[in-house]
Amino acid sequence: MLIERAYVDLPEGEGTAEDGWPWTVPCVRQLAEEGLTFRAPVTFLVGENGSGKSTLAEALAEGFGLDSYGGSAGYKYASSRESSLLGGLMRFDPTREGRAMVRGPRTRRRGFFLRAETALEALGGEWGARKLSQHPDAMSHGEGFLLAFRERFSQRGLYVLDEPEAALSFSSCLELVGLMDELGSCGAQIICATHSPLLTALPGAEIVEVGEHGMRSAKWAELGLVDHWRRYLSDPRAYLRHVLTE
Template sequence: MKLTETNQYVRQMSLIEDASLLPNQFPFSLPVIQNLGHISFHPNVTYIIGENGMGKSTLLEALAVALGFNPEGGSKNFSFSSYASHSDLHELLRVVRGGSRPQDGYFFRAETFYNVATHIEELDQGGFGRKIIDSYGGTSLHEQSHGEAFFAAFMERFAGNGLYILDEPEAALSPIRQLSMLARIDELVEKGSQFIISTHAPLLMAYPDAKILQLDAEGMEEVQLEETQHYSVMKQFFEDRGRLLHHLFQK
């Protein structure tokens, strides 16, 4: 059953202190942090979108770490570190939880999922009993294509009744797989899951009634899919590709 505002897992996120008191250095100098205010999450699906460098991944990483996830991804049982590059932003976040607690949870980060796969291999080599890889379908993630490994996590590891924080999950997915991912999100939402997703993919942003929070140089605002730059650029490309390319290639 879908979560509602009364029983969603994460309700809000805000800064503990006034943004003007933050250090004038990355990531605290980002407009999205300086103008964070209170972010209210949708009970089912919230998208955080924007151009490169706007702070989407930084914000998602801080939220995940504040909730107890490993900065490089995985479930809350993962505690490895390949390279400690995460900021201290999580220490300055106030996260308001909802009335229910998730039975499952996962922080999926596209750029470090290779490290998660390697950690699983290492744990399974020295472990006893059921192997961790069995919960991903049983086939080594390193023996699959990038996209197949991503999809193994989405289809096999995500079990429902969970909180899933996804940072650019479309990175290795074809358009068809992105649509399949959208269907999988719906399956898990119907099983009482909440998603918070950073993405550049208009296909993946199309979940009905989801909240889309767009980051730009001014901060953050809630928008509809059709109002996003991602949608308008793709629409222009498919409706008048020749004109777009003409202007793009002008010397």
């Protein structure tokens, strides 16, 4: 692991809901008040759409020096998109292993920010820098994701993923679980925002549930998304009758 804790560097008294967005988001407000502690090489952020999990993931990536558009540390500011307010205020308490990378110059930092909506463009930039053996345009979206994991995500660094399951089949998600486990066991750290009960079942991973309550640790079997999928697969009509016309 590289990071023990993330927190926001705010002047005293600022960062409350009265200051407007993003401080109106419960998980962001809790981050400003308490910080976020990491207890495992792989951390999953789960929650409904609009809960703030992607906002957290983006800010963590930006704070570490990864391009907010998606990409590696070496591509910081490669896009015209400016860092968010929260990302600019993000700070980290590093582990002993991560101290040189976190406290040193940005050129020492290693990692990647994978956003579902910009992944192929970011991976195309990696191919242009000769960091991938194949151009992502020559394969499907999901194949490009897995190519990046196999070839690019192979060194100790911080890897932030925002809903990677969006492009993956069931079997590809299983492969991703294995790759994430292998990467985490090699000293890297992964933070993944996801809706997937398959990914979050990775043994030993920390799960942080994000919602109106803010942030809290959760067990896989207790997650709402796991319960809903289990119920839906058992009896689809119990859910579909609420959304389908007669």
